[in-house]
Amino acid sequence: MAERRKFKKRYCKYCESKVDFIDYKDLNLLKISLSERFKIMPRRLTGNCKRHQELVTVAIKRARQTALIPYIVDRKRVIENPFELIK
Numbered sequence: 001m002a003e004r005r006k007f008k009k010r011y012c013k014y015c016e017s018k019v020d021f022i023d024y025k026d027l028n029l030l031k032i033s034l035s036e037r038f039k040i041m042p043r044r045l046t047g048n049c050k051r052h053q054e055l056v057t058v059a060i061k062r063a064r065q066t067a068l069i070p071y072i073v074d075r076k077r078v079i080e081n082p083f084e085l086i087k
Contacts, residue, residue, distance in 0.1 A: 010047025
């Protein structure tokens with residue numbers, strides 16, 4: 001039989017820092033949950049709880065509408081640290 005892999009338990013970073021509201025203008029807080037291509041990372045990878053994951057998705061979508069975060073990144077021109085361009 002195949003052995004089961006034991007993964008490290010991931011904890012919600014927002015619960016640890018006791019965040020009640022995630023503002024869409026706070027990009028330092030949002031970049032925890034974004035990939036290098038500005039995609040929203042799932043809960044199983046970030047370890048967010050359900051409540052904070054929903055707040056993060058709403059905040060990221062609002063930041064995209066106000067052009068603080070791009071919707072897409074060109075596949076051919078992937079940037080190492082995309083958050084340097086946002087500042």
